[in-house]
Amino acid sequence: MNVLIAVVRELIGLFVDDGSLALMILAVVMLAGVLATVTPDLHLVAGAVLLFGCLGVLVANVARAAHRS
Helix, strand or coil, X not given: CHHHHHHHHHHHHHHCCCHHHHHHHHHHHHHHHHHXXXXXXXXXXXXXXXXXXXXXXXXXXXXXXXXXX
């Protein structure tokens, strides 16, 4: 049973290395989805929120990691 738990943790670690990065990306994706649903005529705005939001979260995470080390 311990081996199975270790394998599952390792598999999750492949996709989610930094929990805060994953949560912030998820928040940006949800925001873009809500925006696309509420204003279907402005789908380019939702795309821009998705693009620049994800890039902003990534840059902030890299800056925070560089500051830590």
